[in-house]
Amino acid sequence: MSKKLKLLAVFAHPDDESMGTGGVLAKYASEGVETYLICATRGERGWFGSDETNPGFERLGLIRTKELEAAGKILGLKEIHFLDYIDGDLDQADHNDAAGKIAAHIRAIKPQVIITFAHDGSYGHPDHIAISQFTTAAIIQAADASFVDSSNNSPHRVSKLYYFVDSEAFADAFIKYMGEIEFPVDDQVRGEAAWKDWMITTRVDISSHWKTVWDAISCHQSQLPSLGPMLDLPEDEIRKLLILQGTFYRVFSFVNGGRMSETDLFEGLR
Numbered sequence: 001m002s003k004k005l006k007l008l009a010v011f012a013h014p015d016d017e018s019m020g021t022g023g024v025l026a027k028y029a030s031e032g033v034e035t036y037l038i039c040a041t042r043g044e045r046g047w048f049g050s051d052e053t054n055p056g057f058e059r060l061g062l063i064r065t066k067e068l069e070a071a072g073k074i075l076g077l078k079e080i081h082f083l084d085y086i087d088g089d090l091d092q093a094d095h096n097d098a099a100g101k102i103a104a105h106i107r108a109i110k111p112q113v114i115i116t117f118a119h120d121g122s123y124g125h126p127d128h129i130a131i132s133q134f135t136t137a138a139i140i141q142a143a144d145a146s147f148v149d150s151s152n153n154s155p156h157r158v159s160k161l162y163y164f165v166d167s168e169a170f171a172d173a174f175i176k177y178m179g180e181i182e183f184p185v186d187d188q189v190r191g192e193a194a195w196k197d198w199m200i201t202t203r204v205d206i207s208s209h210w211k212t213v214w215d216a217i218s219c220h221q222s223q224l225p226s227l228g229p230m231l232d233l234p235e236d237e238i239r240k241l242l243i244l245q246g247t248f249y250r251v252f253s254f255v256n257g258g259r260m261s262e263t264d265l266f267e268g269l270r
């Protein structure tokens, strides 16, 4: 197929793209696929230092915007779009407003494939769960001729939607290096939610891109304290962890199907 292949990633915070899906973004960009990112917030609440040294929402948002732009260059992203919601408040956003904004970007970019968080938000983060829901709704809106977006773009039907998911192998390795994630939300303690092997529809080999991923992650300087013990690991151990990513759940596809596992997000489109 001579049509330009386009991949759109939709995430909540600067660093989600590198830590979650840096491997596929780097791989597909290196193969000439146009890769785009929509980032819902500028990560204004992601401060790991003391309260006294916190630069504040606006300044931290600017710092993290720059960090994301640097990571985007390394990953080969063609464009980054911010929705300018506030970090931590995304699940409170008006759902029609949020889905509509994403739908307008989908119509402007016209990607065949979209990737976002799964409904478990990786470890239960409400912003991650919210962006997964908004993105899934936005795909329907983008294709619906009765929805008129502010830029008057023509409707666009996305061919495939994927949720990026953590395999048990990745979760086991992650916990070994980093310990269990304990993420309190309301009165629950949430954490890493590994997907069984049989639930994973798609395994993309990203092993030759692990160094690019690590370089992109390293651009998010303000977030590195969250990686804790990982920062002290020898590179070979980091490699062993990062190459376990690239696992996805195919939510829908108009171009292929069946229970055999795929190795390419664009299978059926080439």
Ligand SMILES: [Zn+2]
Pocket (backbone or CB within 6 Å): 012, 013, 016, 125, 128
């Ligand atoms: Zn995040």
